Amino acid sequence: MAAPAPRAMIVQYVAALALLVFSSLAVAEACRTRNVILVTLDGLRWQEVFTGIDAAIARHPGSIRYAKTAPAFESDFWRETAVERREALMPFFWKTLATKGQLHGNRNEGSAVGVANPLHFSYPGYSEILTGVVDPRINSNDKVPNPNRTVLEWLNARQDFRGRVAAFASWDVFPYILNEERARFPVNAGFEPSSLTNERDIPLLNALQKEIPSPWDAVRLDAFTHRYAKTWLSVRKPRVLLIAYGETDDFAHDGWYDAYARAAHRTDRFIADLWAWVQADRDYRDRTTLIITTDHGRGRTLADWRHHGPASAELPTTRPGDGETWLAILGPDTPPRNPDKAGEPLSAAMVPATIAEALGLEYEDSHPELEAPGPVPGAFLCTRN
Numbered sequence: 001m002a003a004p005a006p007r008a009m010i011v012q013y014v015a016a017l018a019l020l021v022f023s024s025l026a027v028a029e030a031c032r033t034r035n036v037i038l039v040t041l042d043g044l045r046w047q048e049v050f051t052g053i054d055a056a057i058a059r060h061p062g063s064i065r066y067a068k069t070a071p072a073f074e075s076d077f078w079r080e081t082a083v084e085r086r087e088a089l090m091p092f093f094w095k096t097l098a099t100k101g102q103l104h105g106n107r108n109e110g111s112a113v114g115v116a117n118p119l120h121f122s123y124p125g126y127s128e129i130l131t132g133v134v135d136p137r138i139n140s141n142d143k144v145p146n147p148n149r150t151v152l153e154w155l156n157a158r159q160d161f162r163g164r165v166a167a168f169a170s171w172d173v174f175p176y177i178l179n180e181e182r183a184r185f186p187v188n189a190g191f192e193p194s195s196l197t198n199e200r201d202i203p204l205l206n207a208l209q210k211e212i213p214s215p216w217d218a219v220r221l222d223a224f225t226h227r228y229a230k231t232w233l234s235v236r237k238p239r240v241l242l243i244a245y246g247e248t249d250d251f252a253h254d255g256w257y258d259a260y261a262r263a264a265h266r267t268d269r270f271i272a273d274l275w276a277w278v279q280a281d282r283d284y285r286d287r288t289t290l291i292i293t294t295d296h297g298r299g300r301t302l303a304d305w306r307h308h309g310p311a312s313a314e315l316p317t318t319r320p321g322d323g324e325t326w327l328a329i330l331g332p333d334t335p336p337r338n339p340d341k342a343g344e345p346l347s348a349a350m351v352p353a354t355i356a357e358a359l360g361l362e363y364e365d366s367h368p369e370l371e372a373p374g375p376v377p378g379a380f381l382c383t384r385n
């Protein structure tokens with residue numbers, strides 16, 4: 001047989017090289033996630049996440065709660081470009097999460113995340129995030145035990161997760177959304193004190209929670225939720241933890257844009273603190289996936305940014321934009337993704353299957369007819385044995 005011509009040899013060489021490069025890219029590392037932390041920020045708009053503070057709202061005198069610190073608010077968070085503004089508002093999101101993980105929902109670039117439920121308020125939103133199904137029976141924020149099983153309850157029923165699931169929330173409806181009584185994992189919500197009374201600063205925090213008035217009847221200040229959750233994390237070492245922060249939504253309803261934006265900034269700091277702890281702990285470091293999202297959006301304009309959901313019981317229509325949300329994933333198995341790039345539409349209902357996939361499981365919802373969608377495509381790149 002004659003030796004191949006030089007040109008054919010080059011073609012063969014290039015083809016072999018291309019195959020080598022392709023196969024080395026396609027071989028993913030072994031999956032490392034053992035723990036999942038789900039974090040929610042109530043009603044934080046994608047507009048603030050991706051473009052920082054909104055000048056039309058921030059410069060309207062009626063939106064400012066703290067007039068004396070209004071110049072400081074402007075210098076803290078106003079920048080000429082959206083990229084600088086969002087980094088100033090949410091530095092952990094933009095310096096760590098967006099570069100090392102995935103941040104979906106930048107509608108300006110064609111990446112849309114939304115809730116699948118038609119109501120665009122909290123109980124239906126959290127129920128969707130936690131059960132993966134949109135059940136029409138979930139149609140109010142009333143303290144009604146969730147008829148559907150959440151992904152947390154599903155995990156806690158498994159032998160490898162039993163007793164290793166916990167939830168901390170600022171809003172006092174979470175024990176019902178999670179159906180604490182049936183689910184049988186600890187839920188600390190509203191103004192409940194922490195049960196870890198022998199731990200470090202917990203006695204002081206429990207006392208302060210009674211002594212410092214919250215501005216709201218049903219929602220405590222997020223600092224308590226954060227510190228209770230972090231103490232539980234370090235002492236009880238759960239494999240699955242929900243932390244549901246609430247201030248963003250309530251300051252927005254009150255109409256105080258500076259307080260809303262500062263709450264978003266503080267929560268970004270809380271999440272940075274949480275991630276720094278995770279990455280410094282030998283049980284959690286490089287074995288923990290963080291998923292962060294919100295239960296609904298809000299109106300788009302100065303006239304209706306405060307609100308979301310039906311304007312009244314008689315008006316079943318929602319406000320333009322209030323079903324638009326965002327979703328973030330950060331962890332050892334998540335390939336980074338350019339946050340300013342178009343992507344396929346995602347829904348809040350994908351969260352349970354995404355949590356399950358992070359843990360190497362296939363989620364099963366409890367509803368006899370409705371079916372939860374699969375996980376966020378491309379959320380994890382790893383191989384399981």
Ligand SMILES: [Zn+2]
Binds near residue numbers: 043250308
């Ligand atoms: Zn609300």
